Amino acid sequence: MKPAWETRFPNWRGDLFTLALLVIVLFPFVWIIQLSFRAKADIFDSAILFAPTLENYRALWQGNFALSFVNSIISATSATALAMIVGVPAAFALSRASFRGAHRIGLWILVTRMAPPVAFTIPLFIVFRYLELHDTRTGLVIIYLTFSLAFVIWMMKPFFDAVPRELEEAAAIDGCGTWKTFLTITLPLTGPGLAATAVLCFIGAWNDFFFALILTRTHASTAPVAIVGFMQYVGWEWGRMAAAGTLVMMPVVLFSIVVRKYLVHGLAAGSIKG
């Protein structure tokens, strides 16, 4: 007979291997976080145990990093809000419409989502120069919309596709107009999809590096761009970079944990069903 624990965990071999793999995969992530708590003198030390310190974070707080962090929050949140407000009804319309050309719009949205950022950056850089949107949060939000909006539409459409038409027909008979039906019936049923979409959209804008690198300098520079600033010093500030990196990834990781369930669903829906 097998020992009791083996009947309780019949897959222990696979489980153990899974755990080991998870540890390996998450190692860089954990390692960079611990690095941020090491004092300058401890960074080159190989000892696993060390006296944790907040000196790196304190240094960040005293520098310009706080402003960049706020810039990141404001521009990512605004871009997400705008993209959701405009994109969600559009996704619904595309999902429900029987008019011709709906499919071509879908392809266009896919292309937009796939396009290399540099292709938008070149023309928008020139336009922003005329509109004096350089190094402004408004400018950043606008450029984030180039991908957020397409992403929201692309992501939400399958969620709307999954809502049975009969519900909307029942609402139409009950007396709702097209958009009232959308607001009272369809939208509440796609709650998880909305949450997943908003979170992923936020993460997309929050994680942006390329646009912010090119279109901002000091006033509107975002946290990822600020991190790069630490690379310019002689004798790189590893501790500060790690601390800044930890701060930048913290919201993203927290968000992902909170909406973990919908995230997997959302990512899968977004990628497979598209």
Add this chain to the structure above:
Amino acid sequence: MVYPGAVAQPWTERRDRELVWGLVPALIMLASLTAGPIAYLWLTSLTPLNLAQPATQWNFDQPLANYASMFGDPRFANSVVVQVKLSIASVVLQLLCGLGVALLLHPNTKIRTVARSGMLVPMVLPPIVVGITWLALFTVDISPIHRLFAWIGLPFGPLLTNPSTALWAVVFAGTWQHFPFAMLMSLAALQMVPEGPIEAARIDGASRFQVFWHVRLPFIAPTLVVAGLFILIDSVKAFPLLYIMTDGGPGEVTEVTNYYVYRQVFTFSLWGYGSAIAVLMMIAVFLLSYLIDRITRRNDGAWA
């Protein structure tokens, strides 16, 4: 009898018209943010634009000069070669890792369900953080990896400054960051494989590998193809890791096309030339998107 609400137009058509109003703001925004700029990009690609010399902006004397000079530009040719290497390696590695981990995590045990979420972490991390993390991990004097290998007697030098390893070090970091995407898609596809044929194959005495090869793989192959195309497109956009880890170097060994355009435009101010290359990249991405669209529509009727 005429009823007040009567309109000579059926509800379904009216509904379509109302729906269009939901689409209009998005279309206007998309047009002005994407179609407009792309058109402008194309115009720019026909000029020798240099922002320091305003006269060059609308100079269409030699509209195809930029496109012509691409052919005689060894650095551009090099960037395409680097791009192809990076793309192929990314697609192959990410698909293999993603599918492998998905097969491991597919059974529903408690630990594996938790691991499914844990494995997603690299994918959501800001690329910049991934960049500095791996930059640090590839830095000899602080990296525990280097220490570990030195300890077991296999020390190796810095990878990122070595021309023969730099690109592969970046590909490695990129695979760590992006494999969860292939994993998610594989997991979702594996979940949709019907149990019937798997059990039938088991009863017929197929080994685990045979079940995978003859039953599961054919079912998930279309998904893997789509995932591969997505990875391919994303690899064309590679930027942050390169910027942080190698800055295109040493020399030009990690300078992919995207990075080359960035250099041409924002370092050397060759806006016209950079635009021309970007136009070609757009065309490539468009073709790949079209392919994805065709495949996904054939599979399940939804546009990707």
Add this chain to the structure above:
Amino acid sequence: MSVVRLEGVWKRFGNVVAVREVDLQLPRGGLTVLLGPSGCGKTTTLRMIAGLESVSEGRILIADREVTHLDPKDRNIAMVFQNYALYPHKSVRENLGFGLKIRGVPAAEIESRVASASRLLGLSELLERRPKQLSGGQMQRVALGRAIVRDAEVFLLDEPLSNLDAKLRVQMREEIYKLHRRISKSMIYVTHDQVEAMTLADQIVIMRDGRVQQVGSPLEIFDRPANVYVAGFIGSPEMNLLDLRATGGTLKSRACTVQGERLRGLVEGTTLKVGIRPDHVEVLADSASASATGWLDVEVVEHLGTTTLLVGPFDDQRLRVLTGRASVRPGDRLPVRLPADRLHLFDSGTGLRIEEPSSLKKRSPG
């Protein structure tokens, strides 16, 4: 006065014609069943009446008002969907009251109408639940309740029972029957189940390939099917349809002869489709075999309990005979009689019912 009238209604989906030239009048207060095989256009017809599908050609009137182009909400109809279409995020109470709330009915009135409808349907205990927490039968009731609360002119029901298991289906069928008598609302009920149609309907509309085949009360349709299709569609076991030739005031095939006063007027030499229900075929005692129409070679014997179904060749054709309990075995050869007054005669070309044989006289055969 008819509550719903369709005049020359067509529906095309691209190249597919789902409904062709349908003319219908549905009586006020009656329960009309649209009956037909899958894909015959029942749902499409119902959805056009509801306004969910546009009409390609023709007019629809509800309560003598043209509604062809009106919104569903302006037609004063209520609909019960096949999958119920209850709003999953609303409680039963909110589901029932939603239509009234949207129309701006005062809260107090909504409250009382919801209360009375839920009492009628036995839903009072369930008002705070979500649809997910209900059984199939309960969801069905809520769907009905939503229509009742609205107090619409016409109720439209699309296969309302098809998602229930067999037992519950019979029970809900009875409830709908009682409900209809009780509230005496005009109802249009779509089904492909002829038992449902026969038991519920005041009027049955039989459709096939988008065309109306016959309109009538259940017994009218059963007793006087308008054409070969309806004859074969209604009734179980299916009606026998034989090819017989009119010869000298009788109907004949190779080795069988049907005689009867009724058959005198048939035009000599025409071939007819002759229908007879299995339970109208008489099995004779051997002693009476002289008066037999022909002989049945029994191949299949199905004991159904009270009755027995015998199937087998009958003079080159197949015949189904339903008798009482009988100890017949496969291989037996039985004398049977087809009583002339039970026969349904159809033109073998057009498939249409021949009302009086005398009318055939005027037409030339072929």
